Amino acid sequence: MADPVSPSDTRRLMMTSALPYANGPIHIGHIAGAYLPGDIRARFERLSGTDVLWVCGSDEHGAAITLRAKNDGVTPREIVDHYHADMQAAFHGLDMSFDHYSRTSSSKHHQIAQDFFTTLLKKGSFEVKTDAQFYDPEASQFLADRYITGTCPKCEAPGAFGDQCEKCGSALSPKELIDPTSTLSGATPVLKDTTLWYLPMGNHEDWLKEYIEQGTFNGQPHHDAQIWKAHVTGQCRSWIEGGLQSRAMTRDLDWGVPVPVEGADGKVLYVWLDAPIGYITATMEWAEANGKDWKDWWQSDQTDLVHYIGKDNIVFHCLIFPILLREHGDYILPTNVPANAFMNLEGDKISTSRNWAVWVTEYLNDFPEKSDELRYVLASIMPEQKDSEFTWTDYRERVNNELADVLGNFINRVLVLTNKYYDGVAPAFDPHSATEAEHAVLEALRIAPARVGNFIRRNRFRDALQEAMGVARLGNKYMTEQEPWKVQKTDPKRTEAIMHCCIQVAANCSILLEPFIPRTASKLQEALGIEGAIWNTATPEIIPAGRVLTQLPILFEKIDESIVEAQLLKLHASRATEPESEIPPSKPEMTFEDFQKLDLRVGEVTACERVPKADKLLQLTIQTGLDERTVLSGIAEHFAPEEVVGRRVTLLVNLAPRKIRGIESQGMVLMAESADGSLRFVTPEEGTQPGDIIS
Ligand SMILES: [Zn+2]
Known part of the structure; x- marks a missing residue:
């Protein structure tokens, strides 16, 4: 086992x-x-x-x-x-x-x-079975998986797919869906025989x-x-x-x-x-x-x-x-x-269709050389047991308060002081000059690899990262409390012990954090002269006395508030205005007799003007083949009169006349309305003439 x-x-x-x-x-x-x-x-x-x-x-x-x-x-x-x-x-x-x-x-x-x-x-x-499956008669295609949508039979959420409900996670088959609809044509599917292999x-x-x-x-x-x-x-x-x-x-x-x-x-x-x-x-x-x-x-x-x-x-x-x-x-x-589980973003579900996401390649463009920062934040809030949430404010706080102030600051002080006191050469360590404080730090290093490793093997990455960062925190705190910059003036021997400990902590960080922030770890290992690091060599004595340490530039730049604001602005600006599922449902069925009552014809707009005191209305003069008539249309917010003149349109000619603002409208021009509210003419194909009957 x-x-x-x-x-x-x-x-x-x-x-x-x-x-x-x-x-x-x-x-x-x-x-x-x-x-x-x-x-x-x-x-x-x-x-x-x-x-x-x-x-x-x-x-x-x-x-x-x-x-x-x-x-x-x-x-x-x-x-x-x-x-x-x-x-x-x-x-x-x-x-x-x-x-x-x-x-x-x-x-x-x-x-x-x-x-x-x-x-x-x-x-x-x-099991091989030939039986009836949903088929889209308009698209001439069987409808499986994402080709069919409907209400989930388990949680009653709308928009469940033929293979799965994304809301409750249930695995579904198309026939379980309530009110199934073809995603190809919007048609109500029919049943048709086909042979399938079932598990x-x-x-x-x-x-x-x-x-x-x-x-x-x-x-x-x-x-x-x-x-x-x-x-x-x-x-x-x-x-x-x-x-x-x-x-x-x-x-x-x-x-x-x-x-x-x-x-x-x-x-x-x-x-x-x-x-x-x-x-x-x-x-x-x-x-x-x-x-x-x-x-x-x-x-x-x-x-x-x-x-x-x-x-x-x-x-x-x-x-x-x-x-x-x-x-x-x-x-x-x-x-x-x-x-x-899932990671949410700024209070909402991440959605590709609504463009509510932080895309990795975009992040890398906006934050070059900051892959470790993103890895660190995502590991810190990983949705291991339940959904979690990414926010840009939290990103900034973790980068600034944890990576920059704790890890980056600690490493920087270790390298700068080693350079200043010992020309960059790791000092010797006399165990007799060690106090309780040093023993506590070295003991923490001794047990850290097993503790971090156990969490990783149990797939508890947040805990593992906490534990590994705990080593950096410990080092930072230890150094701040021991104040080697003061001790050096009175007791250089003791300073050597402090710096020895700090260098070992830095070396351990470079190994224990490698799975999480590999680029930073690699830079640090290079500066500390660690080659071919292996987990078990994370011990209290990695860096021997006499090892030459090199300087590093600042490991983590702080993230300014304005960067957070810019990312939030970008996120909200690029959000798709309407979710895909906003297509209105089909109207109730009508008979062929009902349809035959409609007299639809090709018309041509010969003149067009605004209707005074009516923001939305245009008055169109339309040649119908039968006559030239006046039609009012609520498209003034979408089209200027000069854009309309000369167009061929689809016209319902037998609509009962209606008086609007004192003008009698004799028919209706058909328009197509998209989910985002934009309007377009339903234009008969090139070659049609005013008066052609549409049926
Ligand atoms: Zn469901």
Whole structure:
């Protein structure tokens, strides 16, 4: 049984971070959710000498990408190529130290995912069913996942998708949605027969329950269930208790991994079947490039498998993927799935569609060379157990009060005084000149690596960072209290003891903080002459007497209030005015007879003027083919009269005349109104003539 606390020098650690979805840029919520925790853990394990591998990659399939491509008028390939590069730049800028970063649209991955599917097919893991699925008659397409939206049957939130409600996190199937609507056309979907391969999840409830609640598998201890986060176990428990539904593992789509079955043209693997297999593909690619055996990482009971994800992915990593791995038979199961909750921003949920986010590449443009500052703040407020919140004021306070005033100030004083008193050479230490104060500091250093490390191995990164920063705080406080700048005048021997202690504290900081703020740690290690640092060498005696220390520029600049204001201004200014879900619902159904009553014709505007004392009205003279008539239209705030003259319009000619401001309006000009309130004419195509009948 894996003990995550003891040094794991005999066990391998296979780590994955959720494959980011290649249809949008990376924001701080992504980083705090799945990537920074993975990076801190991976860096720590490498420093500790663990045989660790951390992989990730772009998730490039699924309905959201085809939908995005359709909306943007480009190909899915263009979308994923763009965001694959964009996401890599964001990760690189924040020093995410993946051992390998892959992508799921590669032919290699298609092959691996198809092989996996075929193995399960042969083992009879799927149920093949031909039954009625929602189909958009206007778009001529089956509607799965994000192609369909409706009210969540579990929490009654509107805007739930066909695969998941983002409000309550429930996994859904399209038929469970209340009032389903096609996101392609807004049409109410109809039912149409298609063949799909289902995973009968209900058959797996018993062993899943044991695996998650007790940490046992096949009757054997598998992992320490106590280490699992309560909110992860809780979510899984409630799903299993609610009864697991069969889930379709294929889709009727033209973008994805083709279903490797004769006659299954136009069908691809469900993105949540192929994406986690992407972890395996990434491992294979890494192993091939490094002359290793990928099976050591996925098929050996000497390996612990840990998935870093956000809470919206719990169902896929704790239930579906383990079922797939177990059904395949050759694979180990996840040892832990330390999902994080969500990070909010300035009092609201981070939202890509509303552009309410701090985008990583934008941050790096605005704050060059300040990746450690962001990593530090995100680690300090990481949403480990429940949602947390990023604010620019808090960012400023943490950078100024903690990084600059504590860590930066301490390091600066250590290096400056060493330079001043000893020409930059670490002084000798005579233990006889040490007092209680020195012994207390050195004892704190002795126990710090284990304390920080235990927190990291338990995925308690906030506590780990607190503990590591505690060493810097201790050093800062110790130095302030001992006042070596005064003691030096009367007792240089004692000053040597104080400075020796301070230098050891600085050296320990450079190692204990490396997983969190690697750039700063690396600068500090260079200044202190530490090469090839390993976790266990964080001891009270790292820097020997006689070591030459070099000076460093100020490590952390203070953040001015005006920078906070500028970021807040930018955030609010770029916020999308209306959320996407503001499209009004469809009106009640009408009969064909009702529709036939409408007499719609092409008209041409021959004259136009403002209506006196009416801010919103324009008076249009329109040639209808039948006659020339006057029509009033409430578009004066959107169009000047001269913009309207000469236009062809769609006109309802048989609307009962109405008198407005003393003028009789004989008909209505059709306008299209967007969600943001902007108005546009519904213009008949080039070549139509006044009088043409619209039906
Ligand atoms: Zn819900």
